[in-house]
Amino acid sequence: MPSTNWTRHHILSLADFTPAEYDTVLQTAASFQEVLSRRTKKVPTLQGQVVANLFFEPSTRTRSSFELAAKRLSADTLNFASATSSMTKGETILDTAKTYLAMGTDIMVIRHKEAGVPNAIAEEMDRLGVKVSVLNAGDGQHEHPSQALLDLFTICTLLDPDHPRLELLKDKKIAIVGDILHSRVARSNIWSLTATGAELHLAAPPTLLPKLFADYGKDRPGKLFLHWQLEPALIDADFVMTLRLQKERMSANLLPSLREYHQMFGITRSKLQLCKPNVKVLHPGPVNRGVEISSDLMDDPEFSLIQTQVTSGVAVRMALLYLIGSGKVA
Amino acid sequence: MPSTNWTRHHILSLADFTPAEYDTVLQTAASFQEVLSRRTKKVPTLQGQVVANLFFEPSTRTRSSFELAAKRLSADTLNFASATSSMTKGETILDTAKTYLAMGTDIMVIRHKEAGVPNAIAEEMDRLGVKVSVLNAGDGQHEHPSQALLDLFTICTLLDPDHPRLELLKDKKIAIVGDILHSRVARSNIWSLTATGAELHLAAPPTLLPKLFADYGKDRPGKLFLHWQLEPALIDADFVMTLRLQKERMSANLLPSLREYHQMFGITRSKLQLCKPNVKVLHPGPVNRGVEISSDLMDDPEFSLIQTQVTSGVAVRMALLYLIGSGKVA
Amino acid sequence: MPSTNWTRHHILSLADFTPAEYDTVLQTAASFQEVLSRRTKKVPTLQGQVVANLFFEPSTRTRSSFELAAKRLSADTLNFASATSSMTKGETILDTAKTYLAMGTDIMVIRHKEAGVPNAIAEEMDRLGVKVSVLNAGDGQHEHPSQALLDLFTICTLLDPDHPRLELLKDKKIAIVGDILHSRVARSNIWSLTATGAELHLAAPPTLLPKLFADYGKDRPGKLFLHWQLEPALIDADFVMTLRLQKERMSANLLPSLREYHQMFGITRSKLQLCKPNVKVLHPGPVNRGVEISSDLMDDPEFSLIQTQVTSGVAVRMALLYLIGSGKVA
Incomplete structure (x- = not known):
């Protein structure tokens, strides 16, 4: 992987992405694209880390892409779909996120039908002073x-x-x-x-x-x-x-x-x-x-x-998980 | 594993299976049955490969059997169940299959309530000239x-x-x-x-x-x-x-x-x-x-x-995934 | 891990837990808590073993906790949720459990809305003379x-x-x-x-x-x-x-x-x-x-x-899976 000066902790919006950040993502994804063309398509980068896909709005396609990206980085994955969640039991979304935090999640990939949910969760994580990263996988009509x-x-x-x-x-x-x-x-x-x-x-x-x-x-x-x-x-x-x-x-x-x-x-x-x-x-x-x-x-x-x-999606998501996740391992 | 002359790329129907093919499956499954009796029941055969279980008709039992077979061959698995799929969003079944292809799937295990769906997907994959294999996990009243x-x-x-x-x-x-x-x-x-x-x-x-x-x-x-x-x-x-x-x-x-x-x-x-x-x-x-x-x-x-x-099921499915999958790795 | 004299095969109820058993669980969980604070949070203890989460009553939170505990012990996990099960097809619960047994499950983690289901499954496993362990993840108003x-x-x-x-x-x-x-x-x-x-x-x-x-x-x-x-x-x-x-x-x-x-x-x-x-x-x-x-x-x-x-939950569940599971590997 390219050596980077990546400092962004959450990926919530592209509104304030800098040209240098775009280039780092592109270059890192290109490296992973190369990994994906090898016989052994896995790298041990995120071994022992937990990526939780918290999909309050279901999406097989995007969830599978993130899940595969995480597995190819050797992370453990947890899938959460709102249909079987305790949302129906009256727990708030922040409480659900904090539960996955407390279990030891390192990166939360969040999709929700309302704009701003990933931001709210990221803010709460920062307020708590924890190292977990939030990746917006689509929030309402806001960003993806x-x-x-x-x-x-x-x-x-x-x-x-x-x-x-x-x-x-x-x-x-x-x-x-x-x-x-x-x-x-x-x-x-x-x-x-x-x-x-x-x-x-x-x-x-x-x-x-x-x-x-x-x-x-x-x-x-x-x-x-x-x-x-x-x-x-x-x-x-x-x-x-x-x-x-x-x-x-x-x-x-x-x-x-x-x-x-x-x-x-x-x-x-x-x-x-x-x-x-x-x-x-x-x-x-x-x-x-x-x-x-x-x-x-x-x-x-x-x-x-x-x-x-679709193919690019796996490489780019590997890059994003790597960039926000590798700091935590080092 | 026995050395084989296996050439079949998809497993869709037994109508044209040859006696030699039956014997190869039986012999390979017997080898895996032996693996399953060991203390360490995993082999690295399909490491880095992706087995996607595309179950357009839900079946916990058969899906679990294929999932376990894939995991014991060290493959990464993706599960897709139609309830949470984009089928409801108007995408065709072939488009769904092509999406999983583009993500990097090596073997698609397909169940559908309509006869012929796995064949149609396999034909499309061949038409595209890609190496992905299709395994029929039950299609309508056709075959299993x-x-x-x-x-x-x-x-x-x-x-x-x-x-x-x-x-x-x-x-x-x-x-x-x-x-x-x-x-x-x-x-x-x-x-x-x-x-x-x-x-x-x-x-x-x-x-x-x-x-x-x-x-x-x-x-x-x-x-x-x-x-x-x-x-x-x-x-x-x-x-x-x-x-x-x-x-x-x-x-x-x-x-x-x-x-x-x-x-x-x-x-x-x-x-x-x-x-x-x-x-x-x-x-x-x-x-x-x-x-x-x-x-x-x-x-x-x-x-x-x-x-x-049920026990034989895991060994036989390991054999099938191995036979259609190992060519791709070599 | 501490050397133990653990002999309990299933964990169904605390009614007859001895002080020594409580202390073994506490001490083992403390060891795993320490593992979870390391950079590499996984141990190979249950490699090759299969932990099946049979959740006849859905619960994302508890299922995720058990799933993560199993993955951190390097076990393979199978998830079963009643919504997609053959329960609706008329199969009995014992038949479902026996199917997972026959597939090669080593530990069954069972939640059911009726009291006594985990006990009934454990009794059936013992009657069959098999080594599989049953862990009660909540049964009706009975125990958790x-x-x-x-x-x-x-x-x-x-x-x-x-x-x-x-x-x-x-x-x-x-x-x-x-x-x-x-x-x-x-x-x-x-x-x-x-x-x-x-x-x-x-x-x-x-x-x-x-x-x-x-x-x-x-x-x-x-x-x-x-x-x-x-x-x-x-x-x-x-x-x-x-x-x-x-x-x-x-x-x-x-x-x-x-x-x-x-x-x-x-x-x-x-x-x-x-x-x-x-x-x-x-x-x-x-x-x-x-x-x-x-x-x-x-x-x-x-x-x-x-x-x-919630954090303790992962360490304690790792301890429980380890205590009932490690005997089978040795």
């Missing part, structure tokens, strides 16, 4: 830092497999398309993709992209643009990031039919003609085929980075 | 190969503990009794038990054993007989395999009462009088006591092989 | 031995960190407050806390503390007192153990409102004035804040041992 970091790693590794780094984004045009209003993934991505001199274009129907999103671009190195139509975001784009559409949004009258949405904002082969010839498409998954993206495009390795994102 | 192989191992190990092999079945009479129509276990067992010169007798009420089952016996080394009464199947039988009766069948008018079913097709001590003196009874579990088999008979180690089947 | 032992360890470690032992309780006054009638924790605690010359005071409303509880004190070294008011139990108490109040009790008319209960039997800073100056408060968790105990008191490390109890 590990997803945005794996997106970043996927893009930068494509641009320079040997040395992925933030500055590779400079002068790139990246579009984020879809339900930005309700997306924690989009918010984390806005932070990472404006951290250097890239052009970031958000595109969505007006109901899903309020004007106040322009504020995210203030005082950022990159430039942020808002569009209520797809086309201007796609023109000459290097990367197109699509977002999952929660079908519940329909009933809330925020959207017309799925078919109409797909026609206006769904990514298809023909719409990609507007982009750069080498354009690549990303999606955090799970995909509604034929809604956010046409089914054949999703499966086309010439354009789709969706599978690569 | 590992159950039939552990049944075979249980029988052959009883006949020759030191050298279990397919030819030991020659000239044996084996009865399969119960809801054959709806049983994936029965279908897999029909393939394995007609793979050599045994006599296989199926017995069930006509509603649960259509005539077309006779086709399974065409061009097979063994002979297949159908009976709509129990007695002719039992006469001089060496082994009686009973099948689980899904109580839902009653409401579908396929069966009279449970009591009547037990009277006609339930296995009891007195009915076993028709069989060979050393007859043994098998059941894939879980048993409805007093329905498929009388409660006292189930617990009588002189007749019942039911516990032995 | 590991909870009472971790409470004991928490108290004795506070009194003498270097050498926790039962005799430290001598001449101490301990109060147990709350829903004693329905509490398996209270019953196990009554056995352990009357095993030496302590004074144990039970306090609850008459509906939750029938007179027959006095019988538990017969022929015990310690003295047992019953109170239907809180104050006499608190006067000069060294330790106050509070119990979780199941809110369902309200609807059964066993209790007035929660507010009234808290006023009469809830532990607050001002009520603690009646106790010894160094009094400590315990609770098995999860806590209903502001019901059994005031919220600020629960979080005050000067008085509350609640977090320490």
Whole structure:
């Protein structure tokens, strides 16, 4: 692993991530990507440490990714899913977290449907003066830092497999398309993709992209643009990031039919003609085929980075667990 | 472990299993049975490999057996149960499988309530040109190969503990009794038990054993007989395999009462009088006591092989994971 | 680990625990507490052994504690939760246990909502002449031995960190407050806390503390007192153990409102004035804040041992698994 000056104890948000931190994550993930290509894919880095996945909102995909990352670092893992928890017994979330702390948890990976829960737990841990680290695995519509970091790693590794780094984004045009209003993934991505001199274009129907999103671009190195139509975001784009559409949004009258949405904002082969010839498409998954993206495009390795994102996810999560966890072992 | 010429990449069905393949599985399972009798029951064979149990239809018993087999081979395991999956989020089953592939899964153990799902996933993996193996852990009413192989191992190990092999079945009479129509276990067992010169007798009420089952016996080394009464199947039988009766069948008018079913097709001590003196009874579990088999008979180690089947299950599943998995490591 | 003369094969109840057994558990747990303070928190003691957590009644907290204890002893763990079990398929509980036995389980940790289930399984295992051990993780309103032992360890470690032992309780006054009638924790605690010359005071409303509880004190070294008011139990108490109040009790008319209960039997800073100056408060968790105990008191490390109890839980459960498990390995 690269020697680092990593000092961040919790990973809760990308809002204040520094370029040096992004580069450390990218470089560390690249090292683990290399480990994952070996015959023996495990390293003893976190042996004896406990990673607890506290998923108050269930997610098999993200939980499996974190669990595998932890196991490949030789950590012991504990899984908690709210369905079988004592939440129903009247215990508070902070009490649950403190129970896992008292059992000897070193890193808590937390997902919750309400924004701010991981922050609240991290604050409580700091107040108690304990060394446990908190990693936000998605909180309400707030942030999903590990997803945005794996997106970043996927893009930068494509641009320079040997040395992925933030500055590779400079002068790139990246579009984020879809339900930005309700997306924690989009918010984390806005932070990472404006951290250097890239052009970031958000595109969505007006109901899903309020004007106040322009504020995210203030005082950022990159430039942020808002569009209520797809086309201007796609023109000459290097990367197109699509977002999952929660079908519940329909009933809330925020959207017309799925078919109409797909026609206006769904990514298809023909719409990609507007982009750069080498354009690549990303999606955090799970995909509604034929809604956010046409089914054949999703499966086309010439354009789709969706599978690569999943693979990157394990390496990036190994990197994050390593960076916040290795200090405790040393 | 025995040196093998194993070439099969997925284990989906026993329909085309060769005698040599059966013997390799039996011999390899015997080696692992020996490992399991040692003080240290683990071997490092699959260290660093990932076995994902993708159980779209829940089953604690079979999942635990595969999980333990994988752990004893030192693999890392991931468990997926459909209740907490993104199935409900609209993702297709193939997309779920591809997500686990992209995370780095080496072997997928798949159970689904629809026939053909493991085959479809295996085909997709082959189409993608990836090395991941698929193991069918039960698909609809189609097949359940590992159950039939552990049944075979249980029988052959009883006949020759030191050298279990397919030819030991020659000239044996084996009865399969119960809801054959709806049983994936029965279908897999029909393939394995007609793979050599045994006599296989199926017995069930006509509603649960259509005539077309006779086709399974065409061009097979063994002979297949159908009976709509129990007695002719039992006469001089060496082994009686009973099948689980899904109580839902009653409401579908396929069966009279449970009591009547037990009277006609339930296995009891007195009915076993028709069989060979050393007859043994098998059941894939879980048993409805007093329905498929009388409660006292189930617990009588002189007749019942039911516990032995469960123990064999771990050794046979270790063998299967080893055979399809070790190629990838080498 | 200390060399021991441990002979108990199952841990089902504390009713017949000897002082020597308590001391062995305390001493062994102290050794593991020391292991848990090291950089590498794992020991290879139970490598290759299988610990199955059979939780017919779900409990994330207790299951995680046992799972972590087993993993830190390097055992392989299997988790079973009744929601996904074949219980719904008509299999008996004994059949489920025998299935896990046949798979190769060495230690079964069992929780069930009915009293006596762990005993019944242990009896069946003994009848079968097998070496598997059963550990009661809570059965109905009967017992919860590991909870009472971790409470004991928490108290004795506070009194003498270097050498926790039962005799430290001598001449101490301990109060147990709350829903004693329905509490398996209270019953196990009554056995352990009357095993030496302590004074144990039970306090609850008459509906939750029938007179027959006095019988538990017969022929015990310690003295047992019953109170239907809180104050006499608190006067000069060294330790106050509070119990979780199941809110369902309200609807059964066993209790007035929660507010009234808290006023009469809830532990607050001002009520603690009646106790010894160094009094400590315990609770098995999860806590209903502001019901059994005031919220600020629960979080005050000067008085509350609640977090320490959780930490002790892992060390005590490691000790129990070690004591019943190591015989099998040797």
